[in-house]
Amino acid sequence: MENKKEKTFQFVVMGGGIAGVTCVEQLSSQIPSADVALITAGPHIKAVTNYKQVSRTLEEFDVEEQPSSVLEEKFPNLTIIHSAVKSLHTKSHCVETADGRVFGYKKLCICSGARPKLLTQDNPYVLGIRDTDSAQEFQKRLSKAKRIVIVGNGGIALELVYEVEGCEVIWAVKDKAIGNTFFDAGAAQFLIPSLEADKPQAAAPCKRPRYTTEEAAPGGSHTFTAGSVFSFLPLTLLACAQVSRRVSVEYQCEVEKIFTSEVLHKSPQQTLRTECDWPVYVRLTNAKTFGCDFVSTATTLIYLYVLHLSLFCLFFFVVADDGGLQVDDHMMTSEPDVYAAGDVCTACWEQSPLWQQMRLWTQARQMGWYAGRCMAAHSLSEPVELDFCFELFSHITKFFNYKVVLLGKFNGQGLGPDHELLVRCTKGQEYVKVVLSGGRMVGAVLIGETDLEETFENLILNQMDLTPYGEELLNPDIDIEDYFD
Ligand SMILES: Cc1cc2nc3c(=O)[nH]c(=O)nc-3n(C[C@H](O)[C@H](O)[C@H](O)COP(=O)(O)OP(=O)(O)OC[C@H]3O[C@@H](n4cnc5c(N)ncnc54)[C@H](O)[C@@H]3O)c2cc1C
Numbered sequence: 001m002e003n004k005k006e007k008t009f010q011f012v013v014m015g016g017g018i019a020g021v022t023c024v025e026q027l028s029s030q031i032p033s034a035d036v037a038l039i040t041a042g043p044h045i046k047a048v049t050n051y052k053q054v055s056r057t058l059e060e061f062d063v064e065e066q067p068s069s070v071l072e073e074k075f076p077n078l079t080i081i082h083s084a085v086k087s088l089h090t091k092s093h094c095v096e097t098a099d100g101r102v103f104g105y106k107k108l109c110i111c112s113g114a115r116p117k118l119l120t121q122d123n124p125y126v127l128g129i130r131d132t133d134s135a136q137e138f139q140k141r142l143s144k145a146k147r148i149v150i151v152g153n154g155g156i157a158l159e160l161v162y163e164v165e166g167c168e169v170i171w172a173v174k175d176k177a178i179g180n181t182f183f184d185a186g187a188a189q190f191l192i193p194s195l196e197a198d199k200p201q202a203a204a205p206c207k208r209p210r211y212t213t214e215e216a217a218p219g220g221s222h223t224f225t226a227g228s229v230f231s232f233l234p235l236t237l238l239a240c241a242q243v244s245r246r247v248s249v250e251y252q253c254e255v256e257k258i259f260t261s262e263v264l265h266k267s268p269q270q271t272l273r274t275e276c277d278w279p280v281y282v283r284l285t286n287a288k289t290f291g292c293d294f295v296s297t298a299t300t301l302i303y304l305y306v307l308h309l310s311l312f313c314l315f316f317f318v319v320a321d322d323g324g325l326q327v328d329d330h331m332m333t334s335e336p337d338v339y340a341a342g343d344v345c346t347a348c349w350e351q352s353p354l355w356q357q358m359r360l361w362t363q364a365r366q367m368g369w370y371a372g373r374c375m376a377a378h379s380l381s382e383p384v385e386l387d388f389c390f391e392l393f394s395h396i397t398k399f400f401n402y403k404v405v406l407l408g409k410f411n412g413q414g415l416g417p418d419h420e421l422l423v424r425c426t427k428g429q430e431y432v433k434v435v436l437s438g439g440r441m442v443g444a445v446l447i448g449e450t451d452l453e454e455t456f457e458n459l460i461l462n463q464m465d466l467t468p469y470g471e472e473l474l475n476p477d478i479d480i481e482d483y484f485d
């Protein structure tokens, strides 16, 4: 391999998503003289724009799909290589790309993201959504659909279910309540009426990014506009029937079987809940069977997946239980001079009691940025400390057209029975939940325009004993912001 190297770069970053691009930006600005390469398969990269630090740990930004040339123009030391990494040779410090070129590195950062786990492979009636192409396919199919089945209970399913219009939706969730990765049953109860009501015509601008799939003008960028549905879809998800939404949630069930109408006709004893002849049928473990036009699975991602890269290359890496590449508090994998950031990695350092990893845009940005800092610092033999952003988990997003802020151990993660909850809820307006442990605030869920995020963030960070305040903490007649100022 050594003699095949076309060029050796000081830093090579693999993957043009948020983590990879942020890492490259950090490296290029911290050491402008360093030779940096970004290896990515597609012509576009994902960049963070309109970055805003909302509070000490909360941040908001837009995600913009840009032609990679924009990045090269910004950083003269940067070379973008348009190909996928095919193999990785950590001993000889080089990578081989799908087009047969070999590049050496002094330090490498793997930012190759994750891929969706489909319930079934190669079934033309089962769609997973991961990227622009799959989102466009979803939209195309939806425009002719009367009924779809959505399986999964995480962020993608929550967004999909809310956004689909003009089509009956059967939503199959494993749990007792919707949105289990973000909410408890109380918050789910607060949100459910939004599925029954019509969507507001002119939805308030969304605080979280989304991007369109429209063709960019030559040399221009794809625009990311305010809105909701998944970031990938430009338009409202309209199905063929222009009627309002009908979402039926099937709780505590999984998919037992997916089969086509030919199979159905061969088994007349099959009990169906529908008389129509649907292209595909889904049998759930609650013994109900639904016919539909297609099934969309939003059942989480597989993390150990480096596109086009043979498993042999990954064999040497220490991998975490969730399949991500293990990284330490300097974003270093188990292989020398190889770092990882974003969805592909699993944080395996001793974590702050108020932080946990979730595969989100914010964390991809923070990890990419911090990995870049560590790579640069190690090259310059400078010390580097774990960044403050890993002190407290924080996320701002939008679900069912409500602003949602999650802080710390917002669902009491890892606290066992040793915690107390305070809840305040005004139907259709706000849901506020505080998680207390030993009288100290360790997490919060804020749904709606509560204006409490900064105060609660401070209370969580300073770990003040709140026992004397008891339930008054959520008394709506007390201006809590003034109170703790
Ligand atoms: C449908 C959907 C909606 C989402 N919505 C939200 C949301 O609203 N808010 C939120 O916070 N998070 C959301 N997420 C999660 C968020 O998208 C991810 O956490 C984040 O994008 C991860 O960034 P990344 O840079 O690690 O990976 P990615 O953005 O996946 O980028 C990986 C990059 O690596 C490249 N690559 C892969 N293999 C190779 C290889 N072998 N060689 C070279 N390049 C390679 C890929 O082409 C890609 O450019 C959503 C995810 C999905 C799937």
Ligand SMILES: NC(=O)C1=CN([C@@H]2O[C@H](COP(=O)(O)OP(=O)(O)OC[C@H]3O[C@@H](n4cnc5c(N)ncnc54)[C@H](OP(=O)(O)O)[C@@H]3O)[C@@H](O)[C@H]2O)C=CC1
Binding pocket: 119, 151, 152, 153, 154, 155, 156, 157, 159, 173, 174, 180, 181, 208, 253, 254, 255, 298, 299, 300, 301, 358, 359, 360, 397, 398
């Ligand atoms: N607005 C936002 O902030 C958004 C964030 N995202 C992020 O993007 C990433 C990907 O999202 P997503 O794919 O929704 O992943 P998530 O991990 O959030 O959710 C996957 C869901 O599918 C369930 N599931 C897994 N396997 C099955 C199965 N066989 N049958 C039925 N249900 C199953 C999981 O249940 P269980 O947990 O019990 O395994 C879980 O509820 C996540 O990190 C998410 O947080 C995505 C969209 C919007």
